[in-house]
Amino acid sequence: MKQLEMLIDRVISRVNINLREFNFDVKPYIRDTVPTDQLIKFYAFYGITSHHPIYFHFRHSNMAGTYFLGKCMVDNSVLYKSDVRGDELKEQGDVLHYEGMEIPLNKDQEIRVRDSFLIKTLVHCYPHDPENLDLFLIKRSVSTPYANIHGSPLDGCFLGPFSTVDLTTLHDCVIGTYAYVQAGELSHKQIEPGQIWVRNGNVFDFSFRFSKEVLDKYISFEAGKGVQGILMDFVEERETDFERLFDTVHLEAVPVPVGASLSRYAVLKPKSKIGENVLVAQRAYLKNAWMGKGANAQENCYIIHSRLEGYNVMAHGAKVIHAKLGKKTFAGFNAFLRGKLEAPLSIGKESIIMPHTIIDLDEPLDIPPAHLVWGYIRNQDDLEKHSVSFEKLSEIEGEFVLGNMRFRGNGRQFVESFQNRIEHILTDNGAYFDGEEKRGHAQKGQNISFNIIQPYPRGELEGLYPAMDINP
Template sequence: MKELEKLFDRIVQRVNINLRELEFDVNPFLNKLIPTTQMTKFYAFYGITPHHSLNLMFKHSNLAGSYFLGKVSVTNSLLYKSDIRGDELKKSGDLFQYQEFNIPLDQDEEITIEDSFLIKTLVHNYSHDPETLENFFIKDTVSTHYANIHGSPANGSFLGPFATVDLTTIQDCVVGAYSYVQAGEVSHLKIEPGTVWVRKPGDFNFMYRYPLNQLNNYIYFSAGNSPQGIFMDFVEDRKEAFQRVFDVVNIDQPLSVPTSASLDRFAVIKPKTKIGDNVLVAQRAFLQNSMLGRGANAQENCYIINAKLEGNNVTAHGAKIIEADLKKNVFVGFNCFLRGRPNARITIGQDSVIMPHTIIDVRSPLTIPPGHLVWGLINDPKDLEVNSMSLKRFSKIDTRACIGSMLFEGSGGSFVSTFQERIHHILQANGAFFDGNLNRGHAQQNQNISFNTLQPYPRGAKEGLYPTIVIKP
């Protein structure tokens, strides 16, 4: 146990050194956040498939409850119930296109995690940075409950609960609770809680910030306290449902799944759920009394309850959809919270885009028209009027628009087309367009994964640490 505590102190010091210019101390936020005894209770596990490179190295680390897929190296780190997903790692010889450049890779890409503490974090490698093509790195970084590190190399940074960095190289930054950052490259910034920032330098800049008095009802995180609010209560209320899928080695699949679809062994499926062709359900997803039509997906940490998704729907990492009907081609972004009620359902029209970190929480029925862009906090139709716009109209913005608390600058057409291209990539990568022969994706390639467990030292000074482990083909 002493070695585990020394490792915690090492990580805190290294992160604090990087954040000294921001005068931010991570220790009060982390101290006793995850009791040391919790770090020793859970096994780690990794997947083996014919479609993903197997090359894992774990050194002087704790991996409690974490999942690994692909080529991953972890050194001097604490990973608590985190998902390290390397299913889109580039391979030696691949060409990476960036602007007018076609850059060849000299070696296979690898996820490397060093001197970091990741708590219930989703890491997905979908890389974007032409300067680090062979190494997707997370170094001297802390991320807290249900954060997402997606295509975002990170160095010397702190992510609050439910924060997301997406396609952004981030260095020496503090990202507040429930903030979403997709900005290319950022450094030495303190991003306030509830900030939604999407930027393509020289092209467009989207900015929205939640009023803190409203955001705090959903997620609030202060030094010396655990995260609290509606988001945490929602997840904690369903925590026991995951107990069995992690306790039992061999578990029967709870429902019939088409041969072109993939239901992860570590997802929770409750009764009256239907899964269509080409559907992808990732680990730690939760489905109850819902229908996912052809090509829909539920990514890691998603909750879909009493909902109907007609098809080709993207439910991005951490999104929650309750009592809702989604028409075809609806995108629901990272960590969205869409909560209708049995007598107050949410209906979202075809081809609509629900921006990452959007909260729709209603007590009377709400309908979002087809082809709309939606953001911010929405409790009723009046909120929807000032937090949405048709994609067609948004595309016509060519200078600046201020709508409610949202500020947009640049080309609306470029903003919309960038989102639409991204959504198409996600559907394609997930195998939504598989025709029985062509366009295979994760839904088809993740069907035959064998899982293997890893255990730490059970007692003594090294209790909780995993021995150095190298796993190769």
């Protein structure tokens, strides 16, 4: 494994050089989270469909347990149990809209990962950076378990555990544990752990920060001990359920209704029900989950003892337990929404649970319809300090502070931009498929053939994958 060890050392030193102004060392995050011998245990896999352009290029890399779809290039990198989903990349001839400008693409977009180490990370969507539209580049960067890189090109960045960078181009930034950033472009910034930040130029700016006590309980990282907390325990307890899926080449397909799609790499436990146009992505976990028409569960979602009435968007990493979700409710990235049998959670229709919200109940809680919800909520009292109705928020023009949350700008535009995004996601996922028109991922994803690739099993090159180019 000499070459692989050298590759890892090289990634560490390159990323540390980019982050030297913060005196930040990525090494413990890698070394405490992924022992090198784990990197030879798992195969990588890629999907072939007739719906997306494909191109796969792998060089001098390890990709243990990682899944690729679309157009993906990997050089001098380690990708561990990650998902690199290039199925939303834009294609040659597509026109992108940016602040009133129309920019036609003269080549297909590609995801390219170079000199990086990604751990259990989701890479999805397309780059929104108007300066670099044909390349979704992740370069000299390290990401840690359950980070989401959503339409966000990175250069010289570190992403902490369960953090999310969303539609933001980042240069030389450190994103703390469980931080969420959606800010267009950032450079040379350190985002503190538990910071939630949504900014759209001068139009609006939402920010909230979890207390250290809450973070220590739910998700934290300490050198020598690795990633810890309730969120990590929750996913690790369910990890063995996925093993059978990865160990079998052909699984008998579970019948699903018209227009629905259930990934053969998703866990489907008893008493679950899949409705029409439902999309269940790989690495999603359903147990006693009632999925109404057009609902979706993305990668790393857990839907347990819960009922989704329909057209619900569960963003990557959202977890929902003992909950009833009204129509068109939205749970953002890595939201952790845990009711109990005797303390169920109910979310009224169209309400939006912000990314990285923690709801963890000891008593029943009803969230009314058409509310925005964020932060850490244990009960009705907490809810009142961490939610606002769309109606009230839409009236805001200027500053609005509630507990730890601070909002500035135009409330109506904030609500509308969220609602637009949810509509886009539903459309993209095929929630509105009518049997002929309005196809989305749920309908397109039904025919994927999976290809399994493995590294050298021995010798100097042990753990590295052979160089590979796969074209249509």
